[in-house]
Every structure is written in C-alpha cells, then in structure tokens.
Amino acid sequence: MVMAQHLFRAFEVSERVQDAKPVFAGRVVQKRIADLPAGDVLIRLAFSSLNYKDALSASGNRGVTRSYPHVPGIDAAGTLVHCADARFKVGDAVIVTGHDLGMNTAGGFAEYIRVPADWVVPLPDGMTLQQSMALGTAGLTAALCVDKLLHNGLTPAQGDVLVTGATGGVGSIAVALLGKLGFAVTACTGKPRETDYLHAIGARHVISREEVMQGSAKPLLTPRWAGAIDVAGGELLGAILRSLSEGGSVACCGLVSAAEFPITTYPFILRGVNLLGVDSVRIDHGKRREIWRKLAAQWQVPHLEIMGKVISFKELESELEAILEGRGKGRRILDVCA
Ligand SMILES: NC(=O)c1ccc[n+]([C@@H]2O[C@H](COP(=O)([O-])OP(=O)(O)OC[C@H]3O[C@@H](n4cnc5c(N)ncnc54)[C@H](OP(=O)(O)O)[C@@H]3O)[C@@H](O)[C@H]2O)c1
Missing domain, CATH: 3.90.180.10 (Medium-chain alcohol dehydrogenases, catalytic domain)
Structure with a gap:
C-alpha cells in the first residue's frame, strides 16, 4: 500500500x-x-x-x-x-x-x-515495459498509420512508400515497420548525415525534403508514391498529395512543419487519392488494444x-x-x- x-x-x-x-x-x-x-x-x-x-x-x-x-x-x-x-x-x-x-x-x-x-x-504478452516505451505514442501512431494504409488497400506491389520526418520518433518506427512488412520505403529527411541510420532501420532510399517538394507549385506532379506517412503537414503534405499514384493514400498524423497545406482538388478528382487522418489520442479502446497486441506479435518493430x-x-x-x-x-x- x-x-x-x-x-x-x-x-x-x-x-x-x-x-x-x-x-x-x-x-x-x-x-x-x-x-x-x-x-x-x-x-x-x-x-x-x-x-x-x-x-x-x-x-x-x-x-x-x-x-x-x-x-x-x-x-x-x-x-x-x-x-x-x-x-x-x-x-x-x-x-x-x-x-x-x-x-x-x-x-x-x-x-x-x-x-x-x-x-x-x-x-501485451511478449513485450517488456521498456519495449513498450521504446514504441510509446510514436509507435502506436506509426502503427495506426500503417493500419489505415493497409485498410485502404496499399500493398508492397504497388510501389514506393514515402515517410516524412524519417529520423524522428513516428518516422523511424514507420520506416522500420513498413520495411518489415515488405514495402520499399523512401525516407524523407532534413538530416542527410543520418542516411546510414535510415538505411540501417529499413529505408531503401533516402531523399531530402526539397526533392519531395520539387516543382510543387504545379497542381499535379509526376506520380511517385503508392502511399505515404506524413508527420510534417505544410508544403510537404501538399507536394505528397500531388505526387501520389492513382488511388494512392497518405496517412497524415503531424504538423511539425505547418498545420495548413496548399492543395487543389485535382489529385482527389483526377487521381482518386486519399487523405487519411490518424489520431492516437482518442482512438477507440478496442482498436488501441488491438494495435498494441499486434506490436507485440506480428508487427514487432525491428x-x-x-x-x-x-x-x-x-x-x-x-x-x-x-x-x-x-x-x-x-x-x-x-x-x-x-
Ligand atoms: N496524430 C497523432 O496522434 C500523433 C501522435 C504522435 C505524434 N504526432 C505528431 O507527429 C509529429 C511527429 O512527432 P514525433 O514525436 O515523431 O516528433 P520528433 O521525434 O520530434 O520527429 C519529428 C521529425 O520531423 C522532422 N522535421 C522537423 N522539422 C521539420 C520541418 N519543418 N519540416 C519537415 N520535417 C520536419 C525531423 O525529421 P527529419 O530531420 O528526418 O526530417 C524531426 O526529427 C508531430 O507533429 C506530433 O505532434 C501526432
């Protein structure tokens, strides 16, 4: 007591x-x-x-x-x-x-x-207290993003998946989890010196934020990403939506760059892309427990x-x-x- x-x-x-x-x-x-x-x-x-x-x-x-x-x-x-x-x-x-x-x-x-x-x-069984906090809200959020992308039909065969803020908490876990599930992950970072780190946790390619935003004034960009997980918002999210492939989805969970983002309706009405919101704070308790159990089993993050x-x-x-x-x-x- x-x-x-x-x-x-x-x-x-x-x-x-x-x-x-x-x-x-x-x-x-x-x-x-x-x-x-x-x-x-x-x-x-x-x-x-x-x-x-x-x-x-x-x-x-x-x-x-x-x-x-x-x-x-x-x-x-x-x-x-x-x-x-x-x-x-x-x-x-x-x-x-x-x-x-x-x-x-x-x-x-x-x-x-x-x-x-x-x-x-x-x-959950199979997870230690320390491992649960190595994941924490960042891990739960990354896993919720992956869960939403999979429910919207994303498969590794469709092409590259982009993760922004890749050296951060949500980003690092998203890179590692997507890599484990067989996706070709492109890690977008503002820290080119961390390229080796990003490859070591599962990124196939590493690119700069500027490269993602190249030509981003246009309403539609060359389709590049089958899917994406974005922690940044702002110009980056706008550019990602414009470069998603036909029917592609971006899971949006953060605002480290900005809460607003510039976009027209063209990517939605001409390419059928999806903007998926992710909130780890108020998700249903059953979903929360399901994701934690997955993170202790088939989605163990490497x-x-x-x-x-x-x-x-x-x-x-x-x-x-x-x-x-x-x-x-x-x-x-x-x-x-x-
Ligand atoms: N929706 C939810 O439930 C939920 C849950 C958790 C977190 N979040 C949000 O997700 C975001 C990331 O959280 P976190 O805990 O992963 O943070 P973090 O560990 O601090 O990582 C953020 C990363 O974003 C990148 N970054 C920083 N400034 C940027 C900018 N101006 N433009 C683009 N990228 C920038 C950096 O990575 P690089 O240098 O590699 O680019 C940084 O390491 C935050 O906005 C947080 O509030 C939301």
Whole structure:
C-alpha cells in the first residue's frame, strides 16, 4: 500500500515572467501521492518516453497544456500499486498513452501517475515495459498509420512508400515497420548525415525534403508514391498529395512543419487519392488494444535497439529542446528509476 504522504520524483515545468515575457523551465521536484489527480488506478512507473507533444508542453504551448506548474509525459509504463477497477489487479504491468495524460493531467515524467482505468492498456504478452516505451505514442501512431494504409488497400506491389520526418520518433518506427512488412520505403529527411541510420532501420532510399517538394507549385506532379506517412503537414503534405499514384493514400498524423497545406482538388478528382487522418489520442479502446497486441506479435518493430536511447531525468530538458528544434533522432526512453 502506498501512502498518500509518500514522496516521489517528478519533472515539473513552471512558468515565470522575465522581461515581461513568460519563460518555462523544468526541474526535478519531490511530490506526494496526495498531489496526484483523482483516478481509479495508481501506477508505479518504470519508463516513460519523449514525444514532440511533450516538448510542446514543456515549452509552454497552451494548445497542449493550459496551466503550470505541470508534469509532462504523454506516455507511461509500469505496475499497478492500487486499483479500484475489476478489470485490473495490483501487480499488473500496464501502458498508458494518449487521452489527457501529460497534457492537462500530471504525466509520465514521474515515478507515479494516477489515471482513470479506462486509459489503461494491459502490457501485451511478449513485450517488456521498456519495449513498450521504446514504441510509446510514436509507435502506436506509426502503427495506426500503417493500419489505415493497409485498410485502404496499399500493398508492397504497388510501389514506393514515402515517410516524412524519417529520423524522428513516428518516422523511424514507420520506416522500420513498413520495411518489415515488405514495402520499399523512401525516407524523407532534413538530416542527410543520418542516411546510414535510415538505411540501417529499413529505408531503401533516402531523399531530402526539397526533392519531395520539387516543382510543387504545379497542381499535379509526376506520380511517385503508392502511399505515404506524413508527420510534417505544410508544403510537404501538399507536394505528397500531388505526387501520389492513382488511388494512392497518405496517412497524415503531424504538423511539425505547418498545420495548413496548399492543395487543389485535382489529385482527389483526377487521381482518386486519399487523405487519411490518424489520431492516437482518442482512438477507440478496442482498436488501441488491438494495435498494441499486434506490436507485440506480428508487427514487432525491428531495430528498436538502434533507434532507442535510454535517458535519465538529468538529460530530459536537453532532449526535449532537441526535439523542439527538429534535432531529435529516433526514440528517447525515460528510465524514471535512474
Ligand atoms: N496524430 C497523432 O496522434 C500523433 C501522435 C504522435 C505524434 N504526432 C505528431 O507527429 C509529429 C511527429 O512527432 P514525433 O514525436 O515523431 O516528433 P520528433 O521525434 O520530434 O520527429 C519529428 C521529425 O520531423 C522532422 N522535421 C522537423 N522539422 C521539420 C520541418 N519543418 N519540416 C519537415 N520535417 C520536419 C525531423 O525529421 P527529419 O530531420 O528526418 O526530417 C524531426 O526529427 C508531430 O507533429 C506530433 O505532434 C501526432
């Protein structure tokens, strides 16, 4: 039994005013179990992981987190220490991603979280807690993108599949998973120095963002991609839609470049292309569990050891900065016990 006064470590982001402007900074503080929000389930965390949204929350983005001080961390994996829900029992190994975790609910950059039982997914057989956070929201999202593309009929025989933001979290896992499923993956990156990394995780070709956008003022471009997974939005997404082959699909899940994108109706009405939206935050619980089970079995993502690096609280702030500046590479797993 963990007592309400029990102290634990958490990475808390606070706001202060400097030169009449708000400044946000994080530090490791001691919190009490009683400080956690109400919930059916108390979880002693083993690992969390870093995502683009965490970098936004830690830097004061009000679209992600309304008020500070706040503990970010949209991903968490650990063991139940208290449970008021018949679906789980103390000692169960579980994963929590998405919902409101780390946004306006104290998140996974801590030794404990307390959440509603509806947010909890049992750790699937064949997966460790560390592996679940090597995947995290990035892995779930990449797998949801692949799932949507397959449901829309994409097969390896149709041709090359493009992945943008390929050295990032979602991008790296998308490259590796598509490669495992037999697709010829073209990785689009702003980091040409990471070409060897991208080949090592499963990319057949590596190209620059500029190459994807070449001639992109035209309403239709030469058909190049049977499918695509896009984390960027903006000009890149517009160019991808214009270069999809007849009936091709792009799974759109991010906005690291921009939320808006320039497009006409021509690719849709002359080539029948599909724009597929992917949301890992509010997907149906059954779908969430199905995808996690797949990731532990037939969709086990290869090369996680190349893309993942385990970090401690000490490195958290600099790693979040790297993500915000687009310097992130692969996945960062937070060992909350280190
Ligand atoms: N829909 C959902 O449920 C969902 C879930 C997870 C993430 N997301 C979104 O997906 C995006 C990626 O998340 P993540 O966790 O993978 O982030 P990440 O690890 O920081 O990776 C983002 C990558 O995007 C590329 N990039 C950065 N700036 C760019 C720009 N201006 N134009 C084009 N590419 C740029 C970089 O890769 P290269 O240098 O290799 O190009 C960067 O490493 C974010 O927008 C995030 O909010 C959405």
